[in-house]
Amino acid sequence: MPRFFVPRVELGENFLVLTGENAAHARVLRLKNGDAVTVCDGEGEEWHCVVSDVAPGQVSLVVQEHTAAKSEAAVFCSVYMAFAKADKFEHVIQKATELGAAELVAFPSARCVSRPDERSLAKKLERWQKIAASAAEQSGRGRIPQVLALPSYEAALQRAAQAELAVCFYENEEQRTFRAAIESAPFRTAALLTGPEGGLERSEVEQAQRVGLQICTLGSRILRCETAPLCALSALMYAAGEF
């Protein structure tokens, strides 16, 4: 079923109107009176509607049902990934959105080769947020994940540590499994933190541990920096009973 994200402030309770890009998209889909569509506020609620009128630049809808989005995970999961080369973070934004992440957070760490300056970062953030919105639409999400960039590794740790389950994955950790962390206590919020191409430095991992993150392995194989967060997120969603 077609899915449109409309800002909360533009949403009524019984009647809705699609305008601008949404109306253009509706036209591409050749929507006509009587067709069923879903409208989301991007914050976890959705409106199941039927098209009542199609005019140039404006599609009118009648609300049939207003519910919490059924496709949102019960766990609020934030994916923290160190700045990576090329389009790796964009790849992770798209896939993590499909997999149910609530937030994507980029940050610098010692071995990051890519370190966008402030100006290019502002542009990138705009682009990243669009990728999240598009992936949310295609995967049927009720929430558009927020994409953030933090100025320092320490800022990332401080923020991640606030989650009820906060994990830093380290390739040299051999003992502590992700399962042990997941099963250690119930949680409603999770933060999964992974390093850049060259990995995190040992001192950075120790710093994460001091701030309160659990240091875990993702198994005995070396995962690329864009594979690790998606592997961890998939496992978390499985463990949380999503599928």
Added chain:
Amino acid sequence: MPRFFVPRVELGENFLVLTGENAAHARVLRLKNGDAVTVCDGEGEEWHCVVSDVAPGQVSLVVQEHTAAKSEAAVFCSVYMAFAKADKFEHVIQKATELGAAELVAFPSARCVSRPDERSLAKKLERWQKIAASAAEQSGRGRIPQVLALPSYEAALQRAAQAELAVCFYENEEQRTFRAAIESAPFRTAALLTGPEGGLERSEVEQAQRVGLQICTLGSRILRCETAPLCALSALMYAAGEF
């Protein structure tokens, strides 16, 4: 530690020699006497060695220890993915190799847009196998996953059904979870089957069920055809106690 794949027939018990591409790669890495390297037969065994001589086109090694590869998963997992557009299968080969898959199997299904002919398939298979070998080397695998292409959907089902855990993922399945399938019985071999861009047809899913595959959901979000197999594989490895 550098890792080289050498065909079983070229391997001795106490002394090994790297030649050809492996010797060239050793040169790029500037290996010198005394450096530690790992040699794998690509079939699950590895030799921990020390460099004893470096000559043009030939690097001699002394074996210190010969063991089963520590990075191989206990579960033998085959990933079955319908032919997809562009380089999606190549992406899945690389990532699934990192994640521990033992086999990658491509097959046609009703809604496949991409259907390589026999000649282009032979070329593609060669390329696919190289991607698997390269990803195995980088991720520290002891086994190079085999990449196969089957001529029909039915052939894929018949082969997949031989695994102790055989699952077909379907976006319209709402009841049966992957967890229910995983926990229904112990297994040492697994087959995870996913559809092409447009998904599997209902009749194809019914056919899979008749042949003995379990039909499962991967959650309430629609995953792209290249995301689904990696999500399922990550969850399987987690469930099997890999991390």
